[in-house]
Amino acid sequence: MTIPLIFDTDPGIDDAAAIAILLTNDEFEVRLITSVAGNVSVDKTTNNVLKLTHYFNRPEVKVARGAEKPLVKPFKDASNIHGKSGMPGYEFGELSTKTISKKAVDAIHETLNSYDDKTTLVAVGAFTNIANLIQKYPQDLKKIERLIVMGGSLTGGNLTSVAEFNVFTDPDAAKIVFESDLDITMIGLDVTEKALLTKQSMSELLQMNETGKMLMGLFGHYQDGSDAGGKPMHDVNTLYYLLHPEKYQLEDLWVDVVTDGPAIGATVADILHSTHSQTNVHVAKDIDVPAFNAWYLLQISGISDGNINAGRLEN
Template sequence: MDPGIDDAVALAIALTEPKFAVKLVTTVAGNVSVDKTTLNALKLVEFFDRLDVPVARGAAQPLKKDFVDASYIHGASGMPGYEFPPVKLKADPRDAITAIYQTLAAAVEPLTIVATGAYTNIAQLLLDHPDIKSKIKQLVLMGGSLSGGNVSSVAEFNVFTDPEAAKIVYESGLPIVMIGLDVTLKALVSWKTLDRLATLGEAGKMLHGLITYYKDEYDGGKPLHDVNTIFYLLHPEAIKTKEYPIYVCTEGPAQGATVADFQDRWSNGKKNAVVGLDIDAAAFNQWLLEKVKQMAVK
């Protein structure tokens, strides 16, 4: 992940959800630099007193292209809008690739990897340790779009940031769930929901502060893109999906595009991703409020 405001909300819910056993948080350059995303992840782990969850620093730049952040959306720090105390927790001494590999290797059963930033760490893991695929249950990816982009006419930010990494991931043969803009731009957090968050304890106050600063805004509310991955894991019935063969463009004006071969011109019937197409936005808003209401901060 690359916290980032919407990543922060996703991590807050993941860390406080009883149905999840979060084994590891890794960071990557994206919304802001990897130094800042790592610090922000540590802030949240400490805020929710989840000191049992290690945070490992990942890739500082994409595999090939130059790194360009989204601080114009998330602010210079990546998480403005709330005054966190100075962080005492240190990042895990392992790099993200080693940490992910060792966590997967030690797992009794295959684990789900949720990616809410560029996929650089995952791609490098697959390049360095192809033997670990059997320990990955599925990849739930925030990113991509079949209906147009948010950083170009066709590309979504996470895929555009490192399209080469996305291409490696989509060609890996691993089970993939793609939760992209086709879902996240329909699941706007309404202004009413945002106002309610401010009344839901210290966690609600913190998240309200972050989201209020968030510059990604549409008529009717704000899209918390990354949170939809967590919602999908808990309530897959609320998101309409369909299997497609997804191809990633890595160069030219379509760089970062995720193309579904609707007409089966290239894929010979092979599909590599379950793609989110629609969402129950009202259920998403209600669920978000319920999750934040249940958050306990010591």
């Protein structure tokens, strides 16, 4: 049985690592991919999605351009981590795919209501598009099976001492999402900073096939983690969780999002269950890292060079 989903993303190198699986694994029925401003501007994240739908020869996958800035706070990208384009290191050539005319929020609305069954949402960038959907089309919540997000942290941030990047980028959107009554699973830094693609795994990727070379071209410019210690595959975790939830340890908690002051972007969990009688998020707290590495290598190794539109490594 396939998982029907909408993937909201801001590529970004680890986003590309996830989209490589999304577009090549038959267990996912990709109904829509939406872009959002985050790691780089929305113009660049949209173009990067198109690079990947072109590369993996998936012209039928609908791609919609999303929000160009957060709801309230000024936009600041993460090009220091992902490079100026968001995906440096590989030249994808002339693109054969393009966006649809509808903006992301309207495309999500249309997609959700085009099917009789419910759709899973996966959000691995700022949550602006999802918040816009909740505000503009609140009736659509009943069409969403669940929401899996990469974002947040219970134990410290990667943008500030307390804030994870995706939540920090648009904390007001994250607050709307977390208070929406959606069935939310949060896979944050508590897990993704453990889910490192090891040096050995990266060495195997390089020798594996053209897709492995493409990914290693990108990873060579990825300024998160280290070559020696491993590179965090933050966004890949959302897809691994959907296919292998047994590899994660989760706890149901109430999570608040701080939207102003020095702790802006922090995700604060009521770990002691002292201030809330209910919970609103399933929080991932641990992962089987060796299983994650083995699974990722297996996924990439199965991508035939004959099914892609290969480009070339950038100098």
